[in-house]
Amino acid sequence: MKSMGATQEEYYRGVRMIRYDLVKELAIALGAAGLLGLVLAAAFSSPDVPQVTIATWAQSDPLDFVTTAADELAGSTTSAGYGNPYNTAGEGQSWGPIGPQKWFGTRIPIDSANAFVIQPLQRASFSNANLASALKTWQDSDADQQGKWLDAYSKALPDATVTDGNVAVVAGDYGPLPVMMANLLGIAQAGALDGLLVSGGHFYQTDYTQPLLFMGDGGYLSGLADQAHLTGSQWGMMNETGSYPGQTWLWLYTMWYQVFPFTSDDGFLGLNAGNADLGIIILMTLLTTALALVPFIPGLRDVPRWLPIHRLIWRRYYAPRRSSASRIEAPQL
């Protein structure tokens, strides 16, 4: 087998070689990149809009919080009807026979009503007889009765008044819901719900799946994101708060969310807004694979030869030869 060293020497046989200091080039590049980074860091800092907690949500927009909590009980929120990997309430995305969301099952099980409302209230009812009684009434009632209370309460909420952080609805037959919601709101405003949704029975915590899903179900967080141009229809995946560049390298991925068929309900060839996430991930996987395989794809691999850009890059090579004799030139750096 021919050695690689000999191969490189053979490859360059007859090519004029010049002195080139790679280490010096790297050292200069390190200095230049570091200096540029330091200047940019000093001049522009970096974005750091404070996180939103459930407490700030409940304090800033108590009506949205209570409405979301009631919707969780009714099973009408995004997370409640999501499907895998959280529950089986939704079908999940698929494209023809391709439905990986279904294939992998319910691996992160979350019952939104119980996880975000009932269980926190049960913990809080330890020393609250009024809440304990309301919870018992709720849990002893059948689904039909619960549905009637929720329906009436949800219809009353748009006209609710907010006073000193408390939500009040007009008198009606809501069963134990006003007591439950008032207590959940109080727990949230005090900051306790942030901890309850993260704890999961463990002391050390790093998993924020539950509180993020709950906040995502509400309108408060998405309203802030909309103001910051972070939502999906606003090229949100590549944007970030403030006037910072964001993840510009995701431009192609984000672009697909703005164009047909991924913006259309009807779509094309089964790809539409409903399965846009799956369709775009498949598309980007194919495009990335094609990029990796460019050396083997006729046409794509020939474009560089057709375009004269390489003649600009190798100006020295394509320039008229003054002398055909090989010679050693001065160092580049």
Next chain:
Amino acid sequence: MAVATSVESAGSSQPESASWTLKLRQAIDRHLPMDHLLPDRQPYYVGSWVYVFGVVTIAALVWVVVSGVVLTFMGPQWWHVSGVGRFFNSLHFWSVQLFFIFMVLHLWGQYFMAGWRHGRAATWMIGVVIFGISVLTAFTGYLSQQNFDAQFIAINAKDAMNGAGIGVFFNVLNFGQMYGLHVMLLPIGVTALVVAHIVMVRTRGVVKPIDAEGGAQS
């Protein structure tokens, strides 16, 4: 000479050709001699600014790693409460931006030079993999910021991950998982592949101009 004698004595129990150590050293000498790893001569056409994009990408990566190590050492909360921490986060942030700018320029430069020719397809393919893993690394970085951006990006991104079935294994709402991937596994992956990429470039040397030998095909 006692050492030499004992080495010879120990070595006499097996033929020299059976030594894995010797075989490894010979393979390295054969495939990547030092004058190829650190050459002081290059073909005369290596005089374009396009060749600089690769080395400045590496330089930016070094600053990404250095600033990232400082941030990791001090913990994910530090930069939110410390001016020095904020500065290191800013250095990390802008170094990442520079890294991607230079890497994309390097990628386009190599495309228009058809840098995959003459047996260099694997080098190109590893470069594309580095780009993909770098995107994933930056993405987990944005998810690890512990601020509003991280929260909403996570909520937004979960649908894409779940829709593709990836969310089961790559839960963007799980800070611990994203942080661990961002500060450990993914940077190791990027760095290891960059080293492999450089070794492949140095092993083969830079490609010749397009019509020097053959066309733009591999």
